[in-house]
Amino acid sequence: MxxxxxxxxxxxxxxxxxxxxxxxxxxxxxxLFKKLSLQYRDVSVSGRVVSVRAQVTTEAPAxxxxxxxxxxxxxxxxxxxxxxxxxxRCLLNTKITGDDxxxxxWHMVFSTEGEVPYREGQSIGIIADGVDKNGKPHKxxxxxxxxxxxxxxxxxxxxxxxxxxxxxxxxxxxxxxxxCSNFLCxxxxxxxxxxxxxxxxxxxxxxxxxxxxxMLATGTGIAPFRSFLWKMxxxxxxDYRFNGLAWLFLGVxxxxxxxxxxxxxxxxxxxxxNFRLDFAVSREQTNEKxxxxxxxxxxxxxxxxxxxxxxxxNTFVYMCGLKGMEKGIDDIMVSLAAKDGIDWIDxxxxxxxxxxxxxxxx
Ligand SMILES: Cc1cc2nc3c(=O)[nH]c(=O)nc-3n(C[C@H](O)[C@H](O)[C@H](O)COP(=O)(O)OP(=O)(O)OC[C@H]3O[C@@H](n4cnc5c(N)ncnc54)[C@H](O)[C@@H]3O)c2cc1C
Ligand SMILES: NC(=O)c1ccc[n+]([C@@H]2O[C@H](COP(=O)([O-])OP(=O)(O)OC[C@H]3O[C@@H](n4cnc5c(N)ncnc54)[C@H](OP(=O)(O)O)[C@@H]3O)[C@@H](O)[C@H]2O)c1
Numbered sequence: 405m406x407x408x409x410x411x412x413x414x415x416x417x418x419x420x421x422x423x424x425x426x427x428x429x430x431x432x433x434x435x436l437f438k439k440l441s442l443q444y445r446d447v448s449v450s451g452r453v454v455s456v457r458a459q460v461t462t463e464a465p466a467x468x469x470x471x472x473x474x475x476x477x478x479x480x481x482x483x484x485x486x487x488x489x490x491x492x493r494c495l496l497n498t499k500i501t502g503d504d505x506x507x508x509x510w511h512m513v514f515s516t517e518g519e520v521p522y523r524e525g526q527s528i529g530i531i532a533d534g535v536d537k538n539g540k541p542h543k544x545x546x547x548x549x550x551x552x553x554x555x556x557x558x559x560x561x562x563x564x565x566x567x568x569x570x571x572x573x574x575x576x577x578x579x580x581x582x583x584c585s586n587f588l589c590x591x592x593x594x595x596x597x598x599x600x601x602x603x604x605x606x607x608x609x610x611x612x613x614x615x616x617x618x619m620l621a622t623g624t625g626i627a628p629f630r631s632f633l634w635k636m637x638x639x640x641x642x643d644y645r646f647n648g649l650a651w652l653f654l655g656v657x658x659x660x661x662x663x664x665x666x667x668x669x670x671x672x673x674x675x676x677x678n679f680r681l682d683f684a685v686s687r688e689q690t691n692e693k694x695x696x697x698x699x700x701x702x703x704x705x706x707x708x709x710x711x712x713x714x715x716x717x718n719t720f721v722y723m724c725g726l727k728g729m730e731k732g733i734d735d736i737m738v739s740l741a742a743k744d745g746i747d748w749i750d751x752x753x754x755x756x757x758x759x760x761x762x763x764x765x766x
Contacts, residue, residue, distance in 0.1 A: 473608040473759060480521050481603055486544050489531055489598040490520050494591040495562060502660030506687075508569040509624060509663060510589045511550065514597055518561050524552055524631040525607035525722075528563060529600035532587035544600050545584035548607070548627035548724065548764070552634040563599070566627040566663065607722060607764050609635070615648045616719040618710070620733060622655040622699055625725020625765070626663045629654075632722075637671040637679065646678065648718070655684040655699030655729070682706075700732035711740040720760050727765045 484490040492514035501509045520528065529544035536542055551564035569589040570582025591597060607628045610617060617636075619629040629652055636646035656662050662683060672679050682702050689697035691705070703710060713719045714737075723730060734748065741748040755761035 471611040473611060474605045476523070476608065479523060479605070479608070481605070482601060484520065484600045486529070486531060486600055489529075489600050490516065492516055492520070492563070492597050492599050494593050494595045494597055496593055497589070497591050499589075500566070500663055502658075504658070505661040506657050507571070507661070508589060509661070510567050510569070511564060511664075512567065512588060512591060513551070513556050513562050513564045514599065516555075516561055516563050516599070520563055520599055520602060521560070522549055522553060522563060522602035524549075524609050524635050525628045526602040526604045528565075528602050530565075530584055530588060531598040531600065532584040533598075534583075534587075536583075542583055546601075546603070547588075548625075548631075549602070550627035550630045552631050552639060554634075554639060558639070566624050566630065568624045604764070606762050607724065610718075610720045610759070612718055613644055613646050613648060614718065616713055616716060617648065617650045618713065618719065618721045619650065619652045620699055620703070620721065620723040620725075620729065621653070622725030622729050623661070624663070625723075625729075626654055628722070628724055628764070630664050630667070633668065633671055633679075637675055638667075649678060649680065651680040651682075653682045653684065653699050653702055655686060655697075655702070655725070657685070657687045659685050659688060698732055699729055700736050703733065704736050707736060707740050711737075711744075714755070714760075717758070717760070721755070721762065723763045723765060725765060730763060730765050 495513045495515055497510055497512040499508055500511045501507065522528070527546045527548045529546055531544045532542045534542060547565045547567060549563055550566040551562065554560055555562035556564050565588065567585050567588045570585040572580055574580050588597075609632050617632065619632065621629055633650060633652070635641070635644070636650055652668065654663070654668075662685070665683075668679075668681050672681050684697045684699045684702035686696050686698055691697060691701050695701055714721070723733065734752075737752070738748040741751055752761055
């Protein structure tokens with residue numbers, strides 16, 4: 405059975421390109437998923453393992469059955485391998501950071517003609533043109549998909565990325581440009597691009613449209629969350645109408661590096677009850693103690709609320725971006741959990757098992 409889907413989309417962050425604003429498309433078949441019942445969670449309280457009922461402190465649906473996002477039979481993984489990649493074309497490529505931002509980030513859209521069917525939260529591989537220093541083709545690099553499954557044009561025929569141009573000075577004082585990120589950021593519309601995948605199950609969205617989805621991103625780690633949020637707030641699906649709470653924390657160095665800010669603000673206008681948006685601008689903001697405003701510093705300001713949400717069995721946390729953020733976030737969770745006599749590491753293990761704690765950092 406095909407599901408009719410109408411996508412209402414906008415692309416305000418783009419400086420040089422405007423995209424079609426409304427299209428009607430048909431999405432792939434939906435398949436029934438294996439169900440899991442996860443009402444109880446084992447936690448370590450003062451060294452003892454006990455089973456606790458997930459405590460619901462905000463209004464949550466009476467739903468007790470959960471659908472595993474990873475048992476999704478329709479999910480496609482590794483359709484295109486490095487030896488025989490899909491050849492797409494760059495349709496647009498736009499710098500989305502300001503000129504004074506430390507580093508450049510680009511948003512790009514590639515054609516797929518529907519041949520690379522992906523879900524929100526998956527990644528693709530890119531093989532840069534050219535050869536490495538040994539004369540071998542470049543190895544693929546992974547990039548989180550930044551568009552919803554419908555794609556930015558709403559026709560399921562494109563895939564978008566959000567890529568930071570890697571440039572650094574090595575120990576000899578030479579400027580080094582990352583192979584694939586520079587290849588991508590320099591791509592011109594019309595150019596061919598070798599795509600592998602799609603891959604990844606960790607960052608798939610929860611199936612429950614009433615879930616609380618807490619999204620923690622640093623820099624280009626925003627990519628999968630743009631994908632989630634488009635599906636939640638810019639599209640109309642017969643089989644999915646988001647009516648939970650989406651809470652995005654985004655950490656960037658400067659306000660000129662805030663990614664997709666206008667899109668997110670538009671979502672907030674559309675659904676103020678369902679979307680919370682918090683930025684942490686590390687080089688411009690500090691907390692009351694004068695400490696640098698990292699994503700975990702911003703989260704700490706909502707510590708109690710976040711901890712209460714984490715006790716609900718329909719709260720799902722996703723983390724994407726810099727590796728360093730994971731420890732920072734763990735540190736605040738340790739102290740929060742300890743207040744309730746709970747060992748965070750044990751609790752997190754249970755959350756992970758229940759697909760409620762999802763991490764893709766690099
Ligand atoms: C699952 C996953 C998803 C990802 N998603 C995204 C995404 O959405 N957007 C995105 O931009 N990136 C993403 N990445 C990172 C991406 O895969 C590449 O690693 C990144 O673009 C750099 O690749 P490159 O070819 O440009 O650099 P390379 O040519 O591969 O050079 C990178 C190497 O340069 C060296 N290096 C880097 N910085 C320094 C430094 N400051 N000093 C000294 N040496 C240094 C390191 O050895 C590093 O391994 C993701 C990675 C993973 C694993
Ligand atoms: N799926 C994935 O695995 C995935 C997907 C997308 C991107 N990535 C990776 O994620 C990284 C994102 O980098 P970017 O260059 O796009 O980001 P960026 O624009 O440099 O922003 C990163 C932000 O995180 C802050 N930060 C630095 N250390 C931190 C720490 N320990 N804890 C919390 N915040 C910290 C930075 O602050 P200061 O600079 O002021 O210190 C900055 O504000 C890249 O390495 C990219 O390859 C991975």
